[in-house]
Amino acid sequence: MTDDFYRIRRLPPYVFAEVNAMKAAARARGEDIVDLGMGNPDGAPPPHVIDKLAEVARDPRAHRYSASRGIAGLRRAQAAYYRRRFGVDLDPDGEVIVTLGSKEGLANLAQAITAPGDVVLAPNPSYPIHQFGFIIAGAAIRSIPAAPGPDFFTRLDFAIRYTVPRPTVLVIGYPSNPTAYVADLDFYAKVVDFARAHGLWVISDLAYAEIYFGEEPTPSILQVPGAREVAVEFTSLSKTYSMAGWRIGFAVGNPVLVAALARVKSYLDYGAFTPVQAAAVAALNGPQDIVAANRALYRGRRDCLVESFARAGWDIPPPAASMFAWAPIPEPFRAMGSMAFAKRLLTEAGVAVSPGVGFGEEGEGHVRIALVENEQRIRQAARGVKRFLESAG
DSSP: OOOOOHHHHTSOOOHHHHHHHHHHHHHHTTOOOEEOSSOOOOOOOOHHHHHHHHHHHTSGGGGSOOOTTOOHHHHHHHHHHHHHHHOOOOOTTTSEEEESHHHHHHHHHHHHHOOTTOEEEEEESOOHHHHHHHHHTTOEEEEEESSOSHHHHHHHHHHHHHOSSOOOEEEEESSOTTTOOOOOHHHHHHHHHHHHHHTOEEEEEOTTTTOBOSSSOOOOGGGSTTGGGTEEEEEESTTTTTOGGGOOEEEEEOHHHHHHHHHHHHHHOOOSOHHHHHHHHHHHHSOOHHHHHHHHHHHHHHHHHHHHHHHHTOOOOOOSBSSEEEEEOOGGGGGGOHHHHHHHIIIIIOEEOEEGGGGOGGGTTEEEEEOOSOHHHHHHHHHHHHHHHHHTO
């Protein structure tokens, strides 16, 4: 008998675990840590959503097994969201599936469409599930740039020409986590053309669709003509409606990929708790005030972070979208690496951040700062950073 399991061998130690352990130990000692590490929203859903959850939960029939694909009303609500937000018409029965958050959906789709030895193109740095969902499924990863610039397509072309076996899947995600890069429709059109020309499936992660700070709303790849021939897109209620712990997400688009995900899920789960799904319908179909309110909330926190940290001596580029800032490590500390810097920031400034190397080796030299504390706490963090920088000379 062995404990040297194949899939566990393919997973490196979880980079964030060490910082999380240090944070927990500091709090156990009574220290006040401003936690800007995990992207865990601190707000609550609107009252009508919570009321719907409670109402449906009182129905004795609501406590039975639900549907793995999601209840019909929720799939229709997501299709209606795509129609009014992106002008995209989806078939709720064949092109929409409910997932237990976008992370579960991405991981299970990887299991559904990946064979051992397949090559998957994924951005580096990126949200870990973009790579490790496929690594767990047995694939090899070839990294491509996270930024949606000219180098993206140059490297994409190299990957197709010089990779054996030829890649089968391309993963993208904008607004991106951790870098907060954004993409426009011209970029998506080029991606779709490339995928159709080279027989690639495209997986688009649009979890931060509604957290943008410019005048133009974030687009969907499915707005591109022909995109549904090659692409599926993941979205989530987590950040838009402050429902992270509810674990409601969606995959929409290509019916072949949606059906593959549905088949795998049918073996693994019975879907989210029915009252949670009913409340998600209320979120999507009801008043949308919270969407604009959350956008304004994160914009205010972004501005507070950039301004207060600059006064403390740490210049951070303002993100154009998402709930994260991708912060270059201050020059005097860059050589120590993002993990060591994050540890020092925790112990000497009382501020927790995520080391950039946890999102891939191309993330080295940066830390991710989550906008999950109020502006008063962000200013408190800036004061801690200022003391740390001054004491370090």
